[in-house]
Amino acid sequence: MELHILEHRVRVLSLARSGLWLYTHPLIKLLFLPRRSRCKFFSLTETPEDYTLMVDEEGFKDEETGTQRRAAPVGVPASGRGHLAGAERVVPQRSSGASGGGHEDCPLGHRAAGRAPRVCADAVHLPDGLHPGPNPTVHPIQSPQNRFCVLTLDPETLPAIATTLIDVLFYSHSAPKEAAPGEPGPSSITFFAFSLIEGYISIVMDAETQKKFPSDLLLTSSSGELWRMVRIGGQPLGFDECGIVAQIAGPLAAADISAYYISTFNFDHALVPEDGIDSVIEVLQRRQEGLGS
Amino acid sequence: MELHILEHRVRVLSLARSGLWLYTHPLIKLLFLPRRSRCKFFSLTETPEDYTLMVDEEGFKDEETGTQRRAAPVGVPASGRGHLAGAERVVPQRSSGASGGGHEDCPLGHRAAGRAPRVCADAVHLPDGLHPGPNPTVHPIQSPQNRFCVLTLDPETLPAIATTLIDVLFYSHSAPKEAAPGEPGPSSITFFAFSLIEGYISIVMDAETQKKFPSDLLLTSSSGELWRMVRIGGQPLGFDECGIVAQIAGPLAAADISAYYISTFNFDHALVPEDGIDSVIEVLQRRQEGLGS
Numbered sequence: 001m002e003l004h005i006l007e008h009r010v011r012v013l014s015l016a017r018s019g020l021w022l023y024t025h026p027l028i029k030l031l032f033l034p035r036r037s038r039c040k041f042f043s044l045t046e047t048p049e050d051y052t053l054m055v056d057e058e059g060f061k062d063e064e065t066g067t068q069r070r071a072a073p074v075g076v077p078a079s080g081r082g083h084l085a086g087a088e089r090v091v092p093q094r095s096s097g098a099s100g101g102g103h104e105d106c107p108l109g110h111r112a113a114g115r116a117p118r119v120c121a122d123a124v125h126l127p128d129g130l131h132p133g134p135n136p137t138v139h140p141i142q143s144p145q146n147r148f149c150v151l152t153l154d155p156e157t158l159p160a161i162a163t164t165l166i167d168v169l170f171y172s173h174s175a176p177k178e179a180a181p182g183e184p185g186p187s188s189i190t191f192f193a194f195s196l197i198e199g200y201i202s203i204v205m206d207a208e209t210q211k212k213f214p215s216d217l218l219l220t221s222s223s224g225e226l227w228r229m230v231r232i233g234g235q236p237l238g239f240d241e242c243g244i245v246a247q248i249a250g251p252l253a254a255a256d257i258s259a260y261y262i263s264t265f266n267f268d269h270a271l272v273p274e275d276g277i278d279s280v281i282e283v284l285q286r287r288q289e290g291l292g293s
Numbered sequence: 294m295e296l297h298i299l300e301h302r303v304r305v306l307s308l309a310r311s312g313l314w315l316y317t318h319p320l321i322k323l324l325f326l327p328r329r330s331r332c333k334f335f336s337l338t339e340t341p342e343d344y345t346l347m348v349d350e351e352g353f354k355d356e357e358t359g360t361q362r363r364a365a366p367v368g369v370p371a372s373g374r375g376h377l378a379g380a381e382r383v384v385p386q387r388s389s390g391a392s393g394g395g396h397e398d399c400p401l402g403h404r405a406a407g408r409a410p411r412v413c414a415d416a417v418h419l420p421d422g423l424h425p426g427p428n429p430t431v432h433p434i435q436s437p438q439n440r441f442c443v444l445t446l447d448p449e450t451l452p453a454i455a456t457t458l459i460d461v462l463f464y465s466h467s468a469p470k471e472a473a474p475g476e477p478g479p480s481s482i483t484f485f486a487f488s489l490i491e492g493y494i495s496i497v498m499d500a501e502t503q504k505k506f507p508s509d510l511l512l513t514s515s516s517g518e519l520w521r522m523v524r525i526g527g528q529p530l531g532f533d534e535c536g537i538v539a540q541i542a543g544p545l546a547a548a549d550i551s552a553y554y555i556s557t558f559n560f561d562h563a564l565v566p567e568d569g570i571d572s573v574i575e576v577l578q579r580r581q582e583g584l585g586s
Contacts, residue, residue: 021318
């Protein structure tokens with residue numbers, strides 16, 4: 001396996017769900033108007049808690065410009081540089097204070113560091129073992145009922161799904177007039193991930209949400225498999241804690257189960273093939289018993 | 294000729310150019326997500342001074358919702374109901390105070406009433422004559438060099454031009470890196486009008502701007518003629534002054550010159566066929582001399 005270290009310096013930001021509308025202008029620019037921005041790394045992931053935005057320095061400047069023009073000054077932490085998705089997080093300079101949540105006046109915050117730094121088992125060294133360090137915190141896992149698609153799209157055809165994508169990203173939190181049949185039930189999770197990194201688009205969405213998009217533009221793997229999610233973290237994970245990815249990825253690799261991993265500001269998410277979800281949960285629960293004992 | 298009085302109660306609002314980004318979220322909803330809004334009358338016109346927004350009560354509620362969620366409270370006048378484009382304006386209850394302009398903190402304002410009410414020659418009674426009332430104010434006219442297209446579009450194909458339309462409407466004020474050849478010169482005017490009224494779309498844009506759009510989706514009249522603009526008003530027109538439309542439309546009708554008329558918050562705009570612009574200016578200057586004497 002060859003690893004490429006991308007040169008982008010990426011920031012990880014949390015946007016409150018209730019404050020996303022305020023970022024519509026810079027986000028739409030980053031999403032759909034590549035000629036207006038020099039951003040090469042853009043990722044926006046919706047979770048029940050917040051939107052996690054990852055942008056490189058160029059994209060952050062666009063974002064910041066929008067922020068600074070706002071009527072009310074908003075605390076944009078000047079520091080707190082994150083790393084690439086999947087790599088371990090660094091501790092933001094602003095090491096206290098809750099983030100995310102429903103702060104109408106301050107929708108932007110860096111992932112709060114909830115724990116003291118531990119010995120690092122860098123995600124890049126994954127197969128080092130199941131035990132990422134001495135006395136690691138074993139994080140509880142949840143497995144919502146949704147079935148997810150992992151999709152891509154030719155960037156040239158992105159304009160063709162623009163209005164649908166805008167609808168799903170910026171207006172889905174509006175309560176629909178009436179719940180459509182097949183809408184995710186209460187045991188499902190709100191989750192939507194879009195990334196545009198060096199011209200490559202990745203989208204993870206609920207299979208129900210996919211029905212809103214034109215069927216001929218979104219591409220998936222030839223098997224067309226659906227994925228289930230394992231969500232890691234009972235309470236928000238800290239940026240300073242190491243080994244979180246390893247304690248999930250290790251057991252899955254050992255059991256020969258493929259995984260698609262997405263970190264967000266508060267929690268981590270491993271997508272696994274639908275057929276394997278039962279054995280995944282079994283494997284991870286065994287890990288929990290093993291590490292927790 | 295049959296006249297239909299639409300039932301919409303329409304508000305006329307001025308959005309400062311520097312504040313438009315703050316309205317991106319509600320405006321995109323009104324423009325592109327008809328299923329999310331009950332708005333049936335929407336019109337947004339960009340001029341060098343501001344953006345004029347006309348929406349019915351349903352659309353205004355959407356707009357207001359966005360406004361109220363803003364970090365800083367913004368003065369949204371609760372009164373000041375306008376009438377349909379082309380009809381005479383009513384005096385807003387807020388009868389003093391400047392509007393538009395560059396107020397960063399208050400980008401929304403109703404057209405300020407600049408003059409005392411005069412005897413009304415309602416625009417609906419146009420052929421009543423060239424003299425709309427005793428001692429009418431003769432407003433100076435300008436004729437910028439741009440050539441304009443008057444276009445329409447099947448609402449079903451609106452999503453296909455969404456990103457271009459968003460780019461032109463919400464991001465065109467960003468200074469381009471370098472001026473493209475054929476860019477409007479200093480004697481040209483920034484003007485773009487989009488309306489979506491009961492499912493019918495009308496767009497007026499500069500012929501240069503049209504080149505940014507896919508050529509096969511925008512429809513125009515079979516003659517494909519281009520239009521020139523006559524802009525009425527040396528200083529902002531008042532909502533309470535009557536007969537402004539008539540003093541332009543009358544002479545043009547008498548000279549058998551067709552006109553496409555667009556009122557905005559501050560000024561009025563008559564588009565006339567390119568071939569006729571010289572005689573139009575002559576006709577209107579004669580009017581000026583006649584009325585002014």
